[in-house]
Amino acid sequence: MIELLALALMRAQVAAAFGVVLVLLLRLPLRRLFGPRLAYWLWAIAPAAAIASLFPSLSESLEIGATASPLAPDAALKVVAVWLAGAGVFAGFVAWRERAFRRLVERGEAGPAVMGALWPRLVLPADFEDRFSARERELILLHERTHIRRGDPMANLIVAGCRVLGWFNPMVHLGAAFLRIDQELACDASVLALRTGIRSDYARALLKVSMVGSSSPLACGWGTHPLILRVGFVGRTEPSRRREIVGFLAVTVFTLATVVGVWMLAPRGFDQHAFAPDALYAARPGLN
Incomplete structure (x- = not known):
């Protein structure tokens, strides 16, 4: 019904x-x-x-x-029709942003990031080797591979689906924004737990990134979230087991x-x- x-x-x-x-x-x-x-x-x-x-x-x-x-059948039908129309428009917006990001990838102007949910792959900018030292490149690649190992690209796809279904719900979009921040902090913490003595190099690599706005709702971008907050957490000790x-x-x-x-x-x-x-x-x- x-x-x-x-x-x-x-x-x-x-x-x-x-x-x-x-x-x-x-x-x-x-x-x-x-x-x-x-x-x-x-x-x-x-x-x-x-x-x-x-x-x-x-x-x-x-x-x-x-x-x-x-609701009266006519009113219920209108509610569902508006919801489906809005969901279609928002899905198109997500697809447009993903396509725009992929165009940047093809020109070497996006990344470091992980692109793709079902078959994730690393995306690196054309100036990756010039901008970062060998040590920093190693840590960035470790960070992005950690995203893949944790299943974060699939999580981003699920979040995008929730935003499509709840396109009219401002709390869903607000939650998605804060979730992406927590996702990056969690990935940073996972990387720092894998290696010792990397915190200073890791913080320098974060501060070198200037790719804000060149990511997509589905990608895991190295520098697309509040860098000051992330750098501040680099110096904190991990909780005990x-x-x-x-x-x-x-x-x-x-x-x-x-x-x-x-x-x-x-x-x-x-x-x-x-x-x-x-x-x-x-x-x-x-x-x-």
């Missing part, structure tokens, strides 16, 4: 916005306590909340509370608590039985 689709759309967007707000409140204290890698994983809360909203809530399972009034385990458990608990919270707090939808043929006939007097 078109009414059910419109209801699911609205519930998922409200739940996603709730998840984004929750992550924005938790990411900074969790980053200070457990490091940027676990703060990045905290973003799993937002899609988990949206998915949880699609299942019957507690009030619906127990059939408590008043049912919502469904015990603290990382505690942080992993905390992120898991927060995610599960969000799913349960959405399930418990989601209001009851409209009565689906009202759309059954028997119910429609029963509503007409004189029909047996």
